[in-house]
Amino acid sequence: MSPFIDIGSLDDIPRQGARVVKTAGGCVAVFRTLDDRVFALDDRCPHKGGPLSEGIVHGTAVTCPLHNWVFDLNTGTAQAPDTGQLQTYPVHVNAGRVMLDTSRHQNAA
Amino acid sequence: MKKKLVIIGAGMASGRLLEQVFEAGPGAWDVTLFNAEPRGNYNRLMLSPVLSGEKRYEEIVTHDDAWYAAHNVDCRFGEPVVRIDRANRVVYSGSGGAPYDALVIATGSAPFVIPVPGRDLPGVVAYRDLEDTRAMMDTAGKDAVVIGGGLLGLEAAAGMAARGARVTVIHLMGHLMERQLDPAAGYLLQKDLEKRGITVHCKGATKAILGTTQAEAVLLEDGTVYPADLVCMAVGIRPETRLAVDAHLEVERGIVVDDALRTSDPHIFALGECVEHRGQLFGLVAPLYDQAKVLAKTLLDQEAVFAPVQTATKLKVTGCDLYSAGDFADAPGREDIVFRDPGRGIYKRLVLENDRITGVVMYGDTADGAWFYGLMKDGTDIGPMRETLIFGPAFQGGAAPDPMAAVAALPPEAEICGCNGVSKGTILEAVAGGACTLDQVRACTKASGSCGTCTGLVQQVMALALGGAVADAPAGMCKCTDHSHEDVRRLIRSLGLKSIPAVMQELGWTSVGGCHSCRPALNFYLLAEWPLEYQDDRQSRFVNERNHANIQKDGTYSVVPRMWGGVTTPAELRAIADAAEKYGVPMVKVTGGQRIDLLGVRKEDLPHMWADLNAAGMVSGAAYSKGLRTVKTCVGKEFCRVGTQDSTGLGIKLEKRMWGSWTPHKLKLGVSGCPRNCAEATCKDIGVVCVDSGYSIVIGGAAGMEVKETVPLASTPSEDEAIAIILAVTQLYRENARYLDRVWKWMGRVGLDWIKAQVVDDPDNRRALVERFETSQSVYRRDPWADLSTPAETPRWAPLADLTLEAAE
Ligand code: SRM
Ligand SMILES: Cc1cc2nc3c(=O)[nH]c(=O)nc-3n(C[C@H](O)[C@H](O)[C@H](O)COP(=O)(O)OP(=O)(O)OC[C@H]3O[C@@H](n4cnc5c(N)ncnc54)[C@H](O)[C@@H]3O)c2cc1C
Ligand code: SF4
Ligand code: FES
Numbered sequence: 004m005s006p007f008i009d010i011g012s013l014d015d016i017p018r019q020g021a022r023v024v025k026t027a028g029g030c031v032a033v034f035r036t037l038d039d040r041v042f043a044l045d046d047r048c049p050h051k052g053g054p055l056s057e058g059i060v061h062g063t064a065v066t067c068p069l070h071n072w073v074f075d076l077n078t079g080t081a082q083a084p085d086t087g088q089l090q091t092y093p094v095h096v097n098a099g100r101v102m103l104d105t106s107r108h109q110n111a112a
Numbered sequence: 113m114k115k116k117l118v119i120i121g122a123g124m125a126s127g128r129l130l131e132q133v134f135e136a137g138p139g140a141w142d143v144t145l146f147n148a149e150p151r152g153n154y155n156r157l158m159l160s161p162v163l164s165g166e167k168r169y170e171e172i173v174t175h176d177d178a179w180y181a182a183h184n185v186d187c188r189f190g191e192p193v194v195r196i197d198r199a200n201r202v203v204y205s206g207s208g209g210a211p212y213d214a215l216v217i218a219t220g221s222a223p224f225v226i227p228v229p230g231r232d233l234p235g236v237v238a239y240r241d242l243e244d245t246r247a248m249m250d251t252a253g254k255d256a257v258v259i260g261g262g263l264l265g266l267e268a269a270a271g272m273a274a275r276g277a278r279v280t281v282i283h284l285m286g287h288l289m290e291r292q293l294d295p296a297a298g299y300l301l302q303k304d305l306e307k308r309g310i311t312v313h314c315k316g317a318t319k320a321i322l323g324t325t326q327a328e329a330v331l332l333e334d335g336t337v338y339p340a341d342l343v344c345m346a347v348g349i350r351p352e353t354r355l356a357v358d359a360h361l362e363v364e365r366g367i368v369v370d371d372a373l374r375t376s377d378p379h380i381f382a383l384g385e386c387v388e389h390r391g392q393l394f395g396l397v398a399p400l401y402d403q404a405k406v407l408a409k410t411l412l413d414q415e416a417v418f419a420p421v422q423t424a425t426k427l428k429v430t431g432c433d434l435y436s437a438g439d440f441a442d443a444p445g446r447e448d449i450v451f452r453d454p455g456r457g458i459y460k461r462l463v464l465e466n467d468r469i470t471g472v473v474m475y476g477d478t479a480d481g482a483w484f485y486g487l488m489k490d491g492t493d494i495g496p497m498r499e500t501l502i503f504g505p506a507f508q509g510g511a512a513p514d515p516m517a518a519v520a521a522l523p524p525e526a527e528i529c530g531c532n533g534v535s536k537g538t539i540l541e542a543v544a545g546g547a548c549t550l551d552q553v554r555a556c557t558k559a560s561g562s563c564g565t566c567t568g569l570v571q572q573v574m575a576l577a578l579g580g581a582v583a584d585a586p587a588g589m590c591k592c593t594d595h596s597h598e599d600v601r602r603l604i605r606s607l608g609l610k611s612i613p614a615v616m617q618e619l620g621w622t623s624v625g626g627c628h629s630c631r632p633a634l635n636f637y638l639l640a641e642w643p644l645e646y647q648d649d650r651q652s653r654f655v656n657e658r659n660h661a662n663i664q665k666d667g668t669y670s671v672v673p674r675m676w677g678g679v680t681t682p683a684e685l686r687a688i689a690d691a692a693e694k695y696g697v698p699m700v701k702v703t704g705g706q707r708i709d710l711l712g713v714r715k716e717d718l719p720h721m722w723a724d725l726n727a728a729g730m731v732s733g734a735a736y737s738k739g740l741r742t743v744k745t746c747v748g749k750e751f752c753r754v755g756t757q758d759s760t761g762l763g764i765k766l767e768k769r770m771w772g773s774w775t776p777h778k779l780k781l782g783v784s785g786c787p788r789n790c791a792e793a794t795c796k797d798i799g800v801v802c803v804d805s806g807y808s809i810v811i812g813g814a815a816g817m818e819v820k821e822t823v824p825l826a827s828t829p830s831e832d833e834a835i836a837i838i839l840a841v842t843q844l845y846r847e848n849a850r851y852l853d854r855v856w857k858w859m860g861r862v863g864l865d866w867i868k869a870q871v872v873d874d875p876d877n878r879r880a881l882v883e884r885f886e887t888s889q890s891v892y893r894r895d896p897w898a899d900l901s902t903p904a905e906t907p908r909w910a911p912l913a914d915l916t917l918e919a920a921e
Contacts, residue, residue, distance in 0.1 A: 025913070059654065062624045
């Protein structure tokens with residue numbers, strides 16, 4: 004069985020914004036960029052747990068809303084001088100539906 | 113006996129198929145060709161030049177009667193097929209059947225019609241065939257509305273405009289052709305279309321087409337009405353699969369085919385826009401021609417495999433030069449290279465992945481499009497030429513974009529110094545007349561001699577004239593631009609820039625979508641400058657302003673309803689208490705701003721809680737905003753034995769006039785009834801200390817990280833005048849200050865004397881400032897939750913999905 008789960012329509016995620024998906028292992032933030040790319044990362048900032056889904060999305064980066072750490076959505080890595088790493092999850096859009104694979108999460112949990 | 117090949121649909125794809133079949137296997141098949149249109153194949157792509165008058169229909173016919181006759185094709189034009197009998201291998205049109213050994217379904221696409229009232233009225237057309245085109249050719253001197261700002265819609269719009277129609281394009285998304293273009297390129301395209309008289313309305317949702325016997329107008333959800341003698345719906349296409357569905361072939365979004373173009377029935381093939389191949393649909397001809405080649409081989413019993421390649425798009429509107437190719441969607445590990453030349457209206461963007469090009473967007477200069485496309489198609493490693501790649505094949509020593517381009521592009525009459533009304537031309541004249549230092553220019557033109565915030569721009573204009581470098585140019589507002597805050601504000605005004613993509617393009621931003629520092633600033637500058645035209649961009653706001661609540665360390669929020677001047681009622685307190693209980697608020701606290709804070713609210717509860725509070729007559733206290741926060745008051749002369757004026761009343765009046773307004777930083781007011789100053793007015797951004805003779809207005813206080821005492825701005829015996837001065841100074845601050853400068857910081861930059869000259873000494877200017885403030889308030893004096901706690905919006909505050917249950921299974 005495919006590990007990808009249909010979590011909703013692409014239109015439900017604002018451009019340059021994110022929505023949260025609750026999973027057994029914690030919340031995952033699903034981002035949509037200006038040009039409709041989607042990315043999924045943990046919704047917990049490694050600094051002090053800020054909800055990254057509420058950050059400002061610019062290009063393929065997001066700025067944490069609590070203390071402005073910046074993360075690359077591709078890799079989940081914090082931009083220097085800060086150091087930190089977010090778990091990323093496979094996600095893609097198929098026929099306007101957002102398909103997310105959180106198996107990494109559940110294995111860890 | 114020859115085998116019988118029946119084809120349904122005489123379009124672009126089947127036309128190419130027939131050419132291939134007759135060439136590679138002459139005499140192999142007896143062909144019967146049905147077509148719903150009463151004619152054979154013509155070049156559908158060229159309908160736009162026919163519409164605009166650049167070509168005649170006769171010039172775009174690809175297969176004429178003589179061609180069909182020469183190949184013995186049994187033409188059944190004007191005969192739509194209505195049924196396929198798979199068991200007996202016969203297809204039926206209205207006037208009889210045709211048996212087949214092999215059947216090709218090539219029915220193309222059907223235009224999508226949005227289900228709004230009035231869609232069936234005469235005068236509503238799609239853009240698909242010659243009939244539609246003829247209807248649109250007949251619009252000279254009339255009003256036409258095109259719904260849909262994609263490729264097709266814009267070609268329709270430009271074509272009708274060329275015929276002399278008054279055309280409006282209504283587009284649902286934030287910018288034109290969002291599937292192929294990013295906002296910067298979309299902005300340039302919109303500008304070009306507007307130059308040829310086409311009105312463009314983005315973010316417009318069609319509600320209805322109005323009219324009784326004929327289309328007369330189009331009504332949008334936001335209430336706008338556009339007159340329309342003709343409405344063209346160009347919102348998209350879907351594969352024409354009805355025959356296949358009725359025949360129980362496998363159909364997903366399109367008719368499912370394998371690599372040989374065979375459907376789930378081995379005797380039936382499908383070709384063109386009606387097919388779905390490995391989950392993909394097709395809307396451009398290049399891959400359809402490849403399909404035709406493959407299917408021709410299949411029909412001649414040769415092996416062939418269809419493997420689609422990426423396609424490039426060009427808009428066929430003379431004078432709008434755009435090119436887009438490849439994939440911008442949906443894969444990690446991608447980077448961008450952006451080039452902007454504001455002076456010439458050029459924009460280029462490459463999307464890279466692992467040093468390979470995956471996408472190209474170009475506007476204004478598309479000469480290198482094919483070169484980039486080649487690199488993309490071949491998967492060339494561009495690592496070695498990465499630095500100069502964006503400049504194209506001919507230019508491998510690329511100069512950086514010119515940061516002065518925006519200033520160079522300003523017309524001579526553009527105002528540079530607002531205080532003294534000095535234009536770019538005047539400064540250029542002064543330089544030509546020998547002034548070569550800032551002081552000299554200042555002395556002979558007065559430019560930058562008052563508030564001084566235009567200094568950077570004046571220096572740039574001078575540098576332009578002197579051909580030299582700019583002496584100590586102010587630092588850029590962030591890493592995305594070399595322009596300072598003040599320059600950006602002025603250029604927004606003098607270039608008439610009305611959107612974030614417009615600013616980024618015209619001022620040569622070096623990033624794709626800005627960053628977390630410039631986006632909120634630009635959003636504020638634009639809404640302060642164009643309150644009636646600019647639409648607030650929520651995604652460019654910090655979380656608190658986006659969610660209209662203060663985020664807490666644990667990701668919950670706090671809710672602070674407004675309490676006008678710190679005064680409340682039992683009913684309001686009851687509503688707050690009810691909300692606190694209903695939503696399980698962990699802490700209820702009195703704030704330092706004379707109101708009540710409900711702390712620890714979950715995001716998904718915010719709209720519900722606010723629906724309750726709104727119903728009790730309360731509005732957001734904006735405790736989160738760079739905007740008006742609180743107006744603190746004391747009891748004043750109504751109750752206090754030493755009070756001199758009604759400080760509570762004045763505070764409430766001020767808060768009622770000013771709530772909802774956005775400002776460069778937070779704005780706090782205080783009104784004390786006497787110099788004992790119980791409302792701490794002398795450490796507020798703007799304060800009033802009442803005295804026997806009237807009102808003393810003070811500004812520039814703060815009690816945050818730096819404690820600042822206010823300085824006197826004005827004294828007046830009249831409450832009305834006090835209010836006018838306060839509104840005027842607020843508007844001046846809104847129009848003039850850097851984003852995130854509080855009043856005291858701004859005052860330090862421009863000087864108290866300058867502020868006084870604007871709002872105290874010059875009553876006309878004061879009146880004009882108040883008027884502009886009120887204009888802005890006509891939009892922003894509105895509770896955000898009135899729009900956000902609606903049934904449509906509420907679900908957006910909750911998680912998109914909850915997978916905790918799935919995991920448990
Ligand atoms: C709730 C409140 C504290 C309280 O429990 O009383 C408060 C809470 C916060 N203040 Fe404050 N300030 C509150 C009154 C004040 C006051 C007193 C006043 O307004 O009379 C001051 C000093 C006066 C002033 O502003 O000059 C004050 C000076 C600050 C500052 C420093 C500003 C500065 O220019 O130095 C910040 C930081 C900032 O804005 O960048 C700040 C920021 C904050 C933030 C928004 C921190 C943040 O960025 O998230 C706090 C939000 C907590 C929350 O989750 O709700 N708060 N804060 C007060 C809300 C007043 C209201 O009803 O709206
Ligand atoms: C105005 C316009 C401009 C375009 N510009 C471009 C461009 O610049 N570049 C590009 O690549 N593409 C462009 N396209 C798209 C391109 O025209 C299509 O991709 C292409 O025509 C699809 O070919 P097709 O053979 O699948 O379908 P079509 O060409 O649409 O042919 C299908 C035919 O089947 C007929 N039919 C449908 N149902 C039945 C039935 N039941 N019985 C009998 N006949 C039936 C239809 O009447 C039609 O004639 C444009 C399209 C339009 C409308
Ligand atoms: S002083 Fe203000 S910002 Fe600091 S902890 Fe208290 S509420 Fe938060
Ligand atoms: S919690 Fe994200 S930056 Fe501090």
